[in-house]
Amino acid sequence: xxxxxxxxxxxxxxxxxxxxxxxxxxRLDNMLLAEGVSGPEKGGGSAAAAAAAAAAxxxxxxxxxxHSDYRAKLAQIRQIYHSELEKYEQACxxxxxHVMNLLREQSRTRPISPKEIERMVAIIHRKFSSIQMxxxxxxxxxxxxxxxxxxxxxxxxxxxxxxxxxxxxxxxYSHLSNPYPSEEAKEELAKKCGITVSQVSNWFGNKRIRxxxxxxxxxxxxxxxxxxxxxxxxxxxxxxSQANSPATPNSGDTYLGLRSLNGEGLxxxxxxxxxxxxxxxxxxxxxxxxxLSGSGLFTPHRLDANSWQDTTTLSSVTSxxxxxxxxxxxxxx
DNA sequence: TAGCATGATTATCG
DNA sequence: CGATAATCATGCTA
Numbered sequence: 139x140x141x142x143x144x145x146x147x148x149x150x151x152x153x154x155x156x157x158x159x160x161x162x163x164x165r166l167d168n169m170l171l172a173e174g175v176s177g178p179e180k181g182g183g184s185a186a187a188a189a190a191a192a193a194a195x196x197x198x199x200x201x202x203x204x205h206s207d208y209r210a211k212l213a214q215i216r217q218i219y220h221s222e223l224e225k226y227e228q229a230c231x232x233x234x235x236h237v238m239n240l241l242r243e244q245s246r247t248r249p250i251s252p253k254e255i256e257r258m259v260a261i262i263h264r265k266f267s268s269i270q271m272x273x274x275x276x277x278x279x280x281x282x283x284x285x286x287x288x289x290x291x292x293x294x295x296x297x298x299x300x301x302x303x304x305x306x307x308x309x310x311y312s313h314l315s316n317p318y319p320s321e322e323a324k325e326e327l328a329k330k331c332g333i334t335v336s337q338v339s340n341w342f343g344n345k346r347i348r349x350x351x352x353x354x355x356x357x358x359x360x361x362x363x364x365x366x367x368x369x370x371x372x373x374x375x376x377x378x379s380q381a382n383s384p385a386t387p388n389s390g391d392t393y394l395g396l397r398s399l400n401g402e403g404l405x406x407x408x409x410x411x412x413x414x415x416x417x418x419x420x421x422x423x424x425x426x427x428x429x430l431s432g433s434g435l436f437t438p439h440r441l442d443a444n445s446w447q448d449t450t451t452l453s454s455v456t457s458x459x460x461x462x463x464x465x466x467x468x469x470x471x
Numbered sequence: 472t473a474g475c476a477t478g479a480t481t482a483t484c485g
Numbered sequence: 486c487g488a489t490a491a492t493c494a495t496g497c498t499a
Contacts, residue, residue, distance in 0.1 A: 347489065
């Protein structure tokens with residue numbers, strides 16, 4: 139590359155280049171700083187990334203692994219960025235020296251004002267800073283790609299653990315008449331499940347819509363959890379009323395065996411009064427809604443304000459694909 | 472590997 | 486701003 143050519147190019151144009159307050163480069167600088175690429179070693183940048191990751195919502199267990207991976211890649215990008223930057227700076231000062239030498243040589247044949255020298259230097263710096271901007275831009279791009287690869291929660295979806303979905307389902311089906319947990323309830327559920335509040339909201343949003351869309355598919359689950367909560371209520375009341383709680387092994391999972399009373403034989407021990415009530419209520423609400431939406435028979439379903447889901451989707455609920463009669467023969471004995 | 476399950480995102484509405 | 490409906494992208498399983 140010929141210095142004279144470059145020199146002439148620089149002197150011809152470069153005058154009309156934009157000046158210091160370049161918004162573009164400011165933006166890039168800010169972003170690189172925020173991303174932890176520029177700025178002090180392992181400073182607030184990674185903290186910001188961590189905050190972003192946490193905000194995106196992820197289980198705390200695997201996020202650390204993902205995060206270290208992310209950090210490694212980010213460090214790589216940062217290293218490349220810095221070495222390139224250094225190279226450019228070195229080249230810039232080298233080139234400036236060359237130009238100065240040339241000017242000095244020329245000054246023997248023609249007078250050169252300090253102003254001209256100054257202008258030349260400014261032009262060179264501007265040229266190199268525009269190259270720097272390209273570097274910053276491509277670095278930004280790389281970081282963005284990295285972020286979307288590693289931090290996009292959608293890409294890194296993990297199913298909630300069994301216990302979490304258990305808790306959520308329990309709440310959902312025991313509040314089936316109004317499955318809209320309050321903010322406090324959401325927080326509690328989130329804490330219990332080890333997920334974020336917004337994940338709880340997502341879950342309930344998905345659950346409501348999917349339940350409503352295909353009630354039949356959820357019948358078994360609904361009954362299952364109805365029984366579960368009924369049993370829980372039984373345990374609670376038994377513990378409350380009687381000093382000794384006779385048969386309370388482990389509250390949850392072993393009682394899943396009660397699924398067998400899915401359709402007809404709701405033979406709960408006669409001594410348990412309130413839980414039967416809950417059970418009736420729950421099964422009635424689920425099965426009852428299916429009936430009125432599927433067959434068109436309608437009675438004002440106001441009994442417990444379970445008027446969620448009555449927004450125009452009644453027709454979309456096709457006849458239940460599951461075993462007929464196994465479900466809504468529940469409490470009608 | 473196809474197809475369903477599921478968590479997250481987006482568009483829209485009140 | 487929160488809810489819904491549609492959709493996306495991944496996880497899981499037969």
